[in-house]
Amino acid sequence: MDTFIPAEYEIQRNYDLCISCRVCERQCSNEVHKYDPDLKKMIADTQKCVNCHRCVCLCPTHALKVVKNQDTYRQNVNWSVQTMNEIYRQANSGGVLLSSMGNPNDYPVYFNKILVNASQVTNPPIDPLREPMETVVYLGKKDVELKRDINGRLVDNLPPQLKLSVPIMFSAMSYGSISYNAHESLARAAEELGIYYNTGEGGLHKDFYKYSKNTIVQVASGRFGVHADYLAAAAAIEIKMGQGAKPGIGGHLPGMKISDEVSETRMIPKGIDAISPAPHHDIYSIEDLRQLIYTLKEATAYQKPVIVKVAAVHNVAAIASGIARSGADIIAVDGFRGGTGAAPTRIRDNVGIPIELALAQVDERLRQEGIRDSVSVIAAGSIHSAADVVKAIALGADACYIGTAALLALGCHLCRSCHTGKCNWGIATQRPDLVKRLNPDIGYKRLVNLITSWEHEIQEMMGGMGINSIEALKGNRLMLRGVGLNETELKILGIHHAGEAM
């Protein structure tokens, strides 16, 4: 807390409605609300409020709202309030600024500047409620040579594939950064939906091995929780080279989030900050990456696809080409808006490129080099809706990862305070009293609902285009048109401007 900085938000309590039930007080881990016995009413210390909306949602009489504090400095377009406050914070602490979740700044969201086509007259739209509409996709290497045995029968030499009922998966969020109950919700939802969730770099809790056929395990630079059983349990293994929210740097899990169980799962000491290095210390080239990929494949008898996840950076197309040639089965590209449990603010807000541009370039480059079929591509980094999924697939993705959207389904209100470990919604915390607030029986159903509704929407949008399978939509950029984009942006995205015909 810094005395130079006024409260960012203000809690407004309608005293005509407040019954002093003190639910807000009990629910606030930041200790904002308090019952004052002298005044005989509830009071609030707005300075501590992070605007997570837990109190607002649980207030039984709807007496609360959180508003932006109208308090203002002298107007200055050059020095924004946020910039000034950041300087005060750093002058106070001497430290690197930390933030959570995705980049909140006003950069263009290209998905919102892309429009989707529909069929009219010359080819009929398809009604997904009456006609078959295929949303199943298989992720993995597909360009294998056809081989026949001595009797002329086809030899099944297809490398391992991941089968998804919908082209959406839950992206990597580690146990440690998020809670046990959040992981349970993700795992159970993935199982019910026939998709996959991703352990992130925090290992796999012993209770969740039973969901292993819907689990992607991650091997990151810290190697937390990586052992033979962990690899053997998974449906696929992901090597995390980078993360969209913080390209070029590693991870930092604060010691207070490392409880007994997290410590056991990650195989690290309790209560001490867990640092994953920026690079994998054994990977300095594509050849080194190939060694790790084949080490993991060897360790799992070539039964599991290996995913390589990279952040979307300036040379991402060339990097993806290298990854495709290094033996990876799937490449995950994470755009600069992707979320995180904690990242240095400067990195989160200034490093990386938008997923739409990166994805279009990766797909284009792999096609040009004739190796598009040797890998599948997953797009990640702020996929907001079913429409974004459709657009991403038309830009060339095989499937999408959703992280932030999944957390929102569990109750997250994007207060971006994950790094404090005091998540009032029971998601990004390890405090047992807070973790309890996320009931996985409710959480997993909300996730199932979210993906099911997106599936319906994807089918409707595909049907409108007269397309009846994800396969036919993949890389189908003629279905997309840009609005308000300049020549360069259109060229990078490989799409025409709205109004231009084929």
Place this chain on the structure above:
Amino acid sequence: MKRIYVNESRCIGCRLCEWECVFANSGLDAMFKLKDLAAENFAPRIRVEGGEKAELNFAVNCRHCEKAICVQSCIAGALSKTGEGMVVIDDKKCVGCFTCVLVCPFGAIMPRADGKAAQKCMLCTDNIKGEPNCVKYCPNGAIVFEER
């Protein structure tokens, strides 16, 4: 018979159930009208055990015991069991001796706010009707109303 059960691993100790109970029994049409309720008149029929910042919280209300000791101990015949098995109280018969309060092993019967009779959870059959209010508004699905 359907009963109210509480899953202590899900109870977050917010005490909304207590307020929803008081509201259901208040006869008021909007919850904010409880605003002027004096603290001594706050008498919910469900109580959350475990104080603030306790490791474990769980709500407790009448278990509707098979052999209800409260019914056996009632000197006025105010407590009885319905055919279905619900323990009910007839406050017109209750003389306020509170023997039931003493004998209930769960602390689930308590004096009414005015102190003139005992009160207990009757699964919201005696007030709002329908799904019990504590169950309906438990924000974490910790309180359920089901057959077991």
